[in-house]
Amino acid sequence: MKSLWNEAEAARYKGELAQRVYSSRLLGADTSLVLHGGGNTSVKIKEKNLVGEEEEILYVKGSGWDLATIEEAGFSPVRMGHLLLLAKLPSLSDREMVKELKTQMTRPSAPSPSVETILHATLPYKYVDHTHADAVVTVTNTANGIERVQEIYGDQVVIIPYVMPGFDLARFCAEKFAAEATERTIGMLLMNHGIFSFGATARESYERMISLVSLTEEYLKGHGAWNKSQPKVAVEDKPVRHTLASLRLEVSEAAGFPAIVTMHNDRRTLAFVGRQDLGEISQQGPATPDHVIRTKRLPLVGRDVQGYVEAYFAYFAEYNPTAKENKTMLDPAPRVILDSELGMCAIGRNAKAAAIVADIYHHTMDVIEGATALGGYQALLGKDIFDIEYWELEQAKLRKGGTPPMFTGEVALVTGAASGIGKACVDALLQRGAAVVGLDINPAIAELHKRPDFCGITCDVTDEQAIAAALEQAVRAFGGLDMLILNAGIFPLGCPSTLCQLKNGER
Ligand SMILES: [Zn+2]
Known part of the structure; x- marks a missing residue:
């Protein structure tokens, strides 16, 4: 992985927030780092308010913005002082956290700040970058992932075992970071989730991200687990439109709304769906938890939509009783179908949603195959994924659009x-x-x-x-x-x- 930093280009971004925009877009430009609204970035800036007081403001990525295309308006300004006090509370519910973040914004029209805002605030660096890099989740989604990342990074990163994002994660990270960080620390690694880097300038933080992720890529290459070449699989192109149209009908009936189904039968995908161990490796879970709201926890292998629906009911029935409050079941239709003849089918309420699912699953295939080559892909437990899938802060991201237009999905x-x-x-x-x-x-x-x-x-x-x-x-x-x-x-x-x-x- 190479740094895309271009000094001449960067010089056109004047000011600390503009620099934040530039390097955020560099991260967003690499789909192996972040995908479709994934990841987040921030910068801490001292400003004078209207009554002449100097305040430190955290500008953190707002929800609904994509790093690849973010602008200054996409960052929510939140008062640092209050965030640091919140981080010391023994507990804070999601609802209270969202409310507190909103009341501390200095621009009311700004987007809602990221659910990882408090975590950004507690890291004592001006610029903070967070991605769900493919290479990192490949290594951490293995049975002995912790030993592997220790071997790769030594004391360059503080390692955090998996904790659900939100207040508890922020508090846990703040404590562990304070206890373990040294002057050699340039990042923080979240098991089964992603990685943070930080620095005094936008460039330093960005380039540390690149160098940290590159170390993992080198490790994967060294272990024969970073295969980006196109496999030699014959693409048989016989007509499938009737098969596909009936499948869409079944999926739409299961979903309760007309769904868009896009088909992907490139060689790379066909090689994946043709694997002998597909039934095992594809049924572990997503590469990073927040993919679940797009892809669901598991893809359907084959075309038994009814079987998938029944399994989804069982999954809901198993984990709903352990959730903090009673949840309403989402539609039980699959979002990814893996089929030896069709390749991968990506499903969404509209074409954009289906395209996002396809992009995410293309990267998921790389992650699963890499981790399998390392000895076995091991995603988070069903309960952890359920907690994210049914987390209201994640569901809010999907609801943003309001009432869908009349022909949605048709x-x-x-x-x-x-x-x-x-x-x-x-x-x-x-x-x-x-x-x-x-x-x-x-x-x-x-x-x-x-x-x-x-x-x-x-x-x-x-x-x-x-x-x-x-x-x-x-x-x-x-x-x-x-x-x-x-x-x-x-x-x-x-x-x-x-x-x-x-x-x-x-x-
Ligand atoms: Zn994250």
Whole structure:
């Protein structure tokens, strides 16, 4: 892993918070460090308030922001003095913590501060960076992970056994850090979760993160557990649209809402789903706990959706009684399906959510295979994952969007979609939340929109074979078809094995 720090580029970011923005984006740019809103960063800045008092303010990543694209407005300013007092309390409930953080913000319109805010405050360094680096969770999700990280880092990091994020983790880290940190300490490693680095400048903190993660990568390479090469697996491309559309129907029924299902059958994924030990290694749990809210704890191996639903009910029944308060069960549908023929199917309420699931699971495969090569992937216990999946602070992240638009989860196909009425239909459907497949004879259709909920396909709709190929591509993109907008005026219904059979798989 190489530092992406560019002094000339960095110089354009003037001020301590702007420097924080720059190096946060560098972290976010590397998907092996953080994915989709994962990880968080902060900087402590002394400021004069309106009545002339100097206060130290912690600017910490706000919830709903992604490190890759964060701006100054994405950091929540919270008074340090109060955070340090909170960190000394013997206990603090989640609800109280959220309230306290909010009341100490100096800009009311700022986003809610990260659930790891108090932890950032207690680390006595100006800049603090936190990631869920693939390499780190690979090593820590093994049976003897602690010995391995001790061997890799020596006294460069303070090692924290797994504790659920939130107040208890912050307090525990503060105590352990104060007791164990030396002048050689440049980071803190959270077992089964991720890693922190810190420094006096944005660059120092960022480059320490890179060097710490690189050490683990080197270790994995040295143990033959860092294989990034594309395996030689033949990708057999026979039509799967009917299989996929029926699977989507079952998943949507289990979920209680129309779901988007995206199919991924690249060689790397096929090699993973073709492993003899898939049933064992894929059923341990996520690489880092907060992935659970996107991927659920376990993927479905094969296509027995009903079996998955029953197992999910059993999982809920097992852990709900041990939770602090009674929980309401989430939908029991899988978010990842691993199938020897289909590869990986990623499932979400909309195309963006499905794309996030796919990205997370692509990285999860690397982590699982690396840890397996080290001797065995061992994720957190079901109870720990349940606590995160049903933690209200995590669920709040998913609820942020408010009421979903009317066509959320539905798939529309528009012909003649590159211009005029067709294009207007595409835009109107996207605006109402549908995933849209646009067909047009004009190749410009492929570039019409660059967003996860649009798939543009060049297709002559008077050519039945071209339509069959386009439908195959469409169903692989979103899992099925629910609405047809035949704007081009022609769409041969007699087309073999397309629409009539697809209808069976329709919601
Ligand atoms: Zn974290």
